[in-house]
Amino acid sequence: MTAVxxxxxxxxxxxxxxxSDSAELAAHLKVTKELIENFETxxxxxxxxxxxxxxxxxxxxxSDFELAGKKLRQAAAxxxxxxxxxxxDKKAYALEATVTGLSAVFQSALSAFDNLLSSINDEVWxxxxxxxxxxxxxxxxxxxxxxxxxxxxxEEESLISALGVDxxxxxxxxxxxxxxxxxxxxxxxxxxxxxSVGQAANRFSSSNREVRKDVFKSWEKSWNEQADYLxxxxxxxxxxxxNVYKKRGWKDVLKEPLSINRMKKETLETMxxxxxxxxxxxxxxxNRKAKLLGLEKLSWFDLDAPYGKTESKVSYQEGAEFxxxxxxxxxxxxxxxxxxxxxxxxxxxxxxxxxAPGGFCTGFPESEESRIFMTYSGTPSNVSTLAHELGHxxxxxxxxxxxxxxxxxxxxVAETASTFAEMIVADAAVKNAKDEEEKLALLDDKIQRTVxxxxxxxxxxxxxxxxxxxxxxxxVSVDTLNNLMEEAQKEAYCEALDEYHPLFWAxxxxxxxxxxxFYNFPYTFGYLFSLGIYAQALEEGTGxxxxxxxxxxxxxxxxxxxxxxxxxxxxxxxKDFWEKxxxxxxxxxxxxxxxxxxx
Ligand SMILES: [Zn+2]
Numbered sequence: 001m002t003a004v005x006x007x008x009x010x011x012x013x014x015x016x017x018x019x020s021d022s023a024e025l026a027a028h029l030k031v032t033k034e035l036i037e038n039f040e041t042x043x044x045x046x047x048x049x050x051x052x053x054x055x056x057x058x059x060x061x062x063s064d065f066e067l068a069g070k071k072l073r074q075a076a077a078x079x080x081x082x083x084x085x086x087x088x089d090k091k092a093y094a095l096e097a098t099v100t101g102l103s104a105v106f107q108s109a110l111s112a113f114d115n116l117l118s119s120i121n122d123e124v125w126x127x128x129x130x131x132x133x134x135x136x137x138x139x140x141x142x143x144x145x146x147x148x149x150x151x152x153x154x155e156e157e158s159l160i161s162a163l164g165v166d167x168x169x170x171x172x173x174x175x176x177x178x179x180x181x182x183x184x185x186x187x188x189x190x191x192x193x194x195x196s197v198g199q200a201a202n203r204f205s206s207s208n209r210e211v212r213k214d215v216f217k218s219w220e221k222s223w224n225e226q227a228d229y230l231x232x233x234x235x236x237x238x239x240x241x242x243n244v245y246k247k248r249g250w251k252d253v254l255k256e257p258l259s260i261n262r263m264k265k266e267t268l269e270t271m272x273x274x275x276x277x278x279x280x281x282x283x284x285x286x287n288r289k290a291k292l293l294g295l296e297k298l299s300w301f302d303l304d305a306p307y308g309k310t311e312s313k314v315s316y317q318e319g320a321e322f323x324x325x326x327x328x329x330x331x332x333x334x335x336x337x338x339x340x341x342x343x344x345x346x347x348x349x350x351x352x353x354x355x356a357p358g359g360f361c362t363g364f365p366e367s368e369e370s371r372i373f374m375t376y377s378g379t380p381s382n383v384s385t386l387a388h389e390l391g392h393x394x395x396x397x398x399x400x401x402x403x404x405x406x407x408x409x410x411x412x413v414a415e416t417a418s419t420f421a422e423m424i425v426a427d428a429a430v431k432n433a434k435d436e437e438e439k440l441a442l443l444d445d446k447i448q449r450t451v452x453x454x455x456x457x458x459x460x461x462x463x464x465x466x467x468x469x470x471x472x473x474x475x476v477s478v479d480t481l482n483n484l485m486e487e488a489q490k491e492a493y494c495e496a497l498d499e500y501h502p503l504f505w506a507x508x509x510x511x512x513x514x515x516x517x518f519y520n521f522p523y524t525f526g527y528l529f530s531l532g533i534y535a536q537a538l539e540e541g542t543g544x545x546x547x548x549x550x551x552x553x554x555x556x557x558x559x560x561x562x563x564x565x566x567x568x569x570x571x572x573x574x575k576d577f578w579e580k581x582x583x584x585x586x587x588x589x590x591x592x593x594x595x596x597x598x599x
Contacts, residue, residue, distance in 0.1 A: 008316045010348035010371055012081055015364055020082050020091035029075055029098060035068035036102055040109040048120050055128045066404040070365040072106060075099055077362040084356040084373045085348055114148040139557045140405045152248055160244055168514055171237035175512040178229055184222045186215055205304040216301035223503040227478045230506040235475045242472060253468040257518035261412040262559045267572045274578035275454050279494050281589045285447055286496045288596055297498035308441030313378040316349055323387050326428040330537060331545030337394050349376035359385050361392035370396050380429055384422050391421025398552035409556035412522035417552055419530035443592045450585040453527045459492035460520040481505050532581035
């Protein structure tokens, strides 16, 4: 038995002493600013000669880029941690503004840099990449160059960015503003309470159906009252996006999201095809759940209803040891990584007021360390969250020594290591459940996640693709939006529900995010991609760890198709891999159906 007792508060002092008053941080920010300005100046002074000699200056620029980038990231991570650990820390907000300002300057220098890369002709470019140092960066540099080429001139793109501040992005902000004013009235103990949308959404996981039903009625009504404003917002936001695409000559609305996620359209189509072919078990699960709840069919507002009971509490120490033990079944390095994180206080888990909600893992590239944030209150799902965030940390750890330019992995692979780690622990928890009730609750929790990723996200994707199609022909009315959404939901849920949520286009923030287009399919991709790897790991045992680490190291320096071919020996355009991944989800459902057969 380990004699070490783990502390549940993190250590940030090793980075900068003194929190938001830190003199060390102030000095660091000053240096970061100088480095960014230096990079900016050098970029502006560069005129590529279109000769192989260009590589000399390019290498110098890249080394400056890495230096400035790491410093900025180190500061941003620290400031993010300060804000999360104490939401009242006003100085941390001022520091955030400083970091955001530096980041904007850095980004615009990078756009100029990318544009210069695209001005080098193909022949010279090929010669430049033969350089020993640059060879390793071929994918990242070529990607930057290609993306710049596909855009308009630097002047036009700058104008679009500038207009986007009060155009495109402000529509996204207007959405947030409208939503912040929405109240959802519900009656509780004879008294009408005005809930915020966040509070109302939480009521959908109530075990009392009347509560869920009442909230839903009021929920749809409240969104409907704002529907005119929200549809106008969505129409202008998407109109702006489509106009930019048109000017750039981009015909397919999926071009940008696919490129950001470094994947082919065929891969996406295969993934959805396999999901669609395997919906039957999910439908059976929904039907069974309806029966267990005494219903004919489930309604939209029943989807998050809990089933079964878990009252067991797991202390932080027990949770940590459970994670270490189960990680060890998959590999030494993962277990050792978790142990190091617990021992060296990389995790802020204390349950106390004044912390931000949610959880995250953030990397400090200069120190090659991560920090994890969450609030641990001892529920089984807290243990899963902890494992999830440790998975993110392990991803960074696996990338140790990888060039800074090769570390920017996209959203669709960002959740690979976290889902993998979470699966290990969630499966172990189901196996170790103390009775059937607990086992069912844990299984149901896992399956709900599958339903969300394979059905709910599918509906979002179907809706969004059809909506953008419709929008190219002109503004889309509230009625059409509602119809498109309800149709998409019926299709994605195979008509298994009794009532749907037509105003979901309004209530789901993700359709209004301007920084990332199509904020949906990468979730499903990431989940199934990770499960496919998990399936291979289960087959191959602990020897799999080295392979797994080399896959993680490559997550930001190749397309997902190449990544899968190189490390998993599979073709993502073919169905096999996806079928194996979906099978894992179906196994859970089968177990659930068996256990509830006679209930
Ligand atoms: Zn995550």
